[in-house]
Amino acid sequence: MRRNHRNAIILLSGGLDSATCLAIARARGFAPLYTMAFDYGQRHRRELSAAAEIAHAQGAVEHRVIHIDLRQFGHSALTDRIDVPRDRDVLSAHDIPITYVPARNTIFLSYAMAWAEVLDCRDVFIGVNAVDYSGYPDCRPEFIAAFETMANLATRIGVENKTDENRFRIHAPLIRMSKAEIIRTGIDLGVDYSLTHSCYDPTDAGLACGHCDSCLLRKNGFAGAGVPDPTRYAPAP
Amino acid sequence: MRRNHRNAIILLSGGLDSATCLAIARARGFAPLYTMAFDYGQRHRRELSAAAEIAHAQGAVEHRVIHIDLRQFGHSALTDRIDVPRDRDVLSAHDIPITYVPARNTIFLSYAMAWAEVLDCRDVFIGVNAVDYSGYPDCRPEFIAAFETMANLATRIGVENKTDENRFRIHAPLIRMSKAEIIRTGIDLGVDYSLTHSCYDPTDAGLACGHCDSCLLRKNGFAGAGVPDPTRYAPAP
Numbered sequence: 001m002r003r004n005h006r007n008a009i010i011l012l013s014g015g016l017d018s019a020t021c022l023a024i025a026r027a028r029g030f031a032p033l034y035t036m037a038f039d040y041g042q043r044h045r046r047e048l049s050a051a052a053e054i055a056h057a058q059g060a061v062e063h064r065v066i067h068i069d070l071r072q073f074g075h076s077a078l079t080d081r082i083d084v085p086r087d088r089d090v091l092s093a094h095d096i097p098i099t100y101v102p103a104r105n106t107i108f109l110s111y112a113m114a115w116a117e118v119l120d121c122r123d124v125f126i127g128v129n130a131v132d133y134s135g136y137p138d139c140r141p142e143f144i145a146a147f148e149t150m151a152n153l154a155t156r157i158g159v160e161n162k163t164d165e166n167r168f169r170i171h172a173p174l175i176r177m178s179k180a181e182i183i184r185t186g187i188d189l190g191v192d193y194s195l196t197h198s199c200y201d202p203t204d205a206g207l208a209c210g211h212c213d214s215c216l217l218r219k220n221g222f223a224g225a226g227v228p229d230p231t232r233y234a235p236a237p
Numbered sequence: 238m239r240r241n242h243r244n245a246i247i248l249l250s251g252g253l254d255s256a257t258c259l260a261i262a263r264a265r266g267f268a269p270l271y272t273m274a275f276d277y278g279q280r281h282r283r284e285l286s287a288a289a290e291i292a293h294a295q296g297a298v299e300h301r302v303i304h305i306d307l308r309q310f311g312h313s314a315l316t317d318r319i320d321v322p323r324d325r326d327v328l329s330a331h332d333i334p335i336t337y338v339p340a341r342n343t344i345f346l347s348y349a350m351a352w353a354e355v356l357d358c359r360d361v362f363i364g365v366n367a368v369d370y371s372g373y374p375d376c377r378p379e380f381i382a383a384f385e386t387m388a389n390l391a392t393r394i395g396v397e398n399k400t401d402e403n404r405f406r407i408h409a410p411l412i413r414m415s416k417a418e419i420i421r422t423g424i425d426l427g428v429d430y431s432l433t434h435s436c437y438d439p440t441d442a443g444l445a446c447g448h449c450d451s452c453l454l455r456k457n458g459f460a461g462a463g464v465p466d467p468t469r470y471a472p473a474p
Contacts, residue, residue: 066306067306068305069303069304070351102350102351102352102354102355102392102393103347103348103350103351103354103391103392104351105391106347106350106351106387106388106391107344107347107348107351110340110343110344110347111340111344113339113340113343114307114339114340114341114343114344115339117339117340118339137390137391137392137393137395137396138390138391138392140390142390143387143390143391146383146386146387146390146391147387147391149383149386149387150343150380150383150384150386150387151343153374153375153377153379153380153383154340154342154343154374154375154380154383154384155339155340155374155375156339156374158374159374
């Protein structure tokens with residue numbers, strides 16, 4: 001039996017995609033909403049404060065920050081001291097980028113599963129995107145589907161609820177959307193994108209570099225959506 | 238092409254099962270061996286020192302302890318201040334026990350996946366057992382199979398290696414063995430079980446209580462294997 005009020009957990013990174021994902025969960029009637037961010041040794045803590053602001057602005061009842069140490073696995077420009085690529089042709093790059101963090105989304109979703117067990121929550125939202133991040137193995141629809149299958153076997157919720165209505169579900173509503181579509185959707189739902197942070201390599205004052213993959217995708221998205229970009233970019237040197 | 242030397246990662250809890258699992262990985266010719274333990278707010282730190290001793294005794298080249306905080310998800314006698322059940326009829330209990338930690342094995346295997354990506358390792362061993370722990374959803378063969386499928390979609394290793402020989406594999410060699418069979422296997426492989434720790438509720442001096450589910454299964458296993466039990470139990474009060 002479908003419950004009238006279905007809670008949901010939304011993974012928040014502080015970026016544009018997950019902020020939109022939270023707005024979509026709310027628009028689909030999920031309530032109350034719980035948000036979860038990860039402090040995984042990102043070089044730039046601005047993301048974490050952005051996630052907390054977004055959770056508050058969109059009315060999440062609880063926002064948790066989980067401390068995990070992915071730095072010990074290294075091999076990513078997001079956590080190591082590797083130069084972040086600048087002005088790449090992001091829209092045609094399809095290799096696994098240096099900014100890929102090993103097993104990141106699997107670890108994030110595993111923690112969400114643990115929280116879901118405690119909250120008796122069946123619905124987890126993640127803002128992965130297979131269009132802009134086609135080089136990341138763990139941003140593809142087949143990964144999300146396989147994780148969902150595994151999660152229903154791994155949990156008390158999955159074991160005790162075998163019906164289609166009640167099983168554990170991983171929602172990835174942005175997975176096939178372009179950045180411009182994501183932004184248009186978010187604008188329609190009232191997302192305040194000035195709170196979001198995308199840049200991999202911001203200045204000490206928190207201004208976006210404007211040249212990393214993430215800034216380029218973001219700029220391109222606002223241009224494509226025909227919406228003013230509220231991002232504060234660092235002035236050219 | 239099968240590589241001559243295949244490294245492997247073995248999850249170690251400090252208990253009897255994972256110590257046997259490490260010995261099996263070595264006996265199957267995997268080398269070098271990497272071991273991984275988790276500091277997840279267990280109430281009893283004796284497990285972690287046991288894991289390090291077992292790794293050293295069996296010649297692991299590197300032993301990592303990952304700090305994760307499962308306490309914030311509560312709901313388990315292993316991490317919360319809940320009384321550990323004593324003298325239960327463990328061999329006929331099939332409910333999900335209070336000692337179940339939400340999503341624990343999923344989180345552990347996700348970290349192993351991350352390390353495997355960095356080591357270019359295709360083989361992860363976990364000592365789960367579906368016989369004695371039939372009440373834990375994440376100790377069942379169908380969970381392990383689903384995790385393996387997901388892992389091959391989530392990782393660079395999985396994406397870049399599509400052949401059966403080279404894909405990412407989760408080995409659970411104990412999954413269908415009785416505790417007595419596990420102990421007999423380990424004795425044949427030279428495992429020093431005096432280093433292992435199983436008790437959920439040891440004394441301050443590290444003596445096993447002899448009455449929790451884990452002690453009962455262990456005692457029963459040594460009796461069934463016809464092998465002297467090297468465990469130091471607390472004297473009856």
